[in-house]
Amino acid sequence: MKTHGMEITIVFDNYPYNPELTSLWGFSAFLQLPKQTILFDTGSNGPVLLRNIQTLDLNVKDIDTLFLSHPHWDHVGGVDAVIEQNQNLHIFAPDSLSKHLISDLRNQVQDLTVIDYQATKLFDHIYSTGVMDEDRIGEQSMIIDTKAGLVVITGCAHPGIVNIAKKARQMLDKEIFLLMGGFHLLNENPAAIQQVIEALQNVAVEYVCPTHCSGDLAKEMFKESFKEKYIAGGVGKKMSLADDISNTF
């Protein structure tokens, strides 16, 4: 299903939201855009991912683009299950993925592009930050350029959520309307989390939806700081940006 605006649905997350769905460790989001239907990561468990997608009345066969943020199992674990249902895919894979996995995936789908450290335009209005922090885990994040500002989606944010937000701003020179996904603050103390919050506010981030590996404490602190501009994530959470971006989340 194509929409005029943009619908983002979290289809895999360790945080619960819709009680009809299963929550397990990992992250995946289903993005319905005017011209693309994109799956961002695949969670850790294929059958659960497919069941959640179906329960949400979404269709895995509608997906035309699969974006993989980084090689960790809780983001690529559902890849086989998705491909079994739908080979008609263009995969954007980070170069941090194993060469063997890249070549296996390439043989099974329509197209596969390997993303390296360079910021890359994937489609009109849709970008990859490029793989950041290549010496460590090597992760790409997605940027969608909307009239309201940038929507930035992260898998685990291993390169640092502030670095990712700064990179997105640098690339497109626009404010960030929504920053969402795993912020990887689960092992941080309150002072470090407060620093991250202040840095993101300095980068001009408007709405935040920290989920997956953000951690309970960070979620609470973001909620306190961003108030009505904090969005509670979790599996089944839907966010709609209307065509005219009169945005109601």
Ligand SMILES: [Fe+2]
């Ligand atoms: Fe993760």
Ligand SMILES: [Fe+2]
């Ligand atoms: Fe990770």
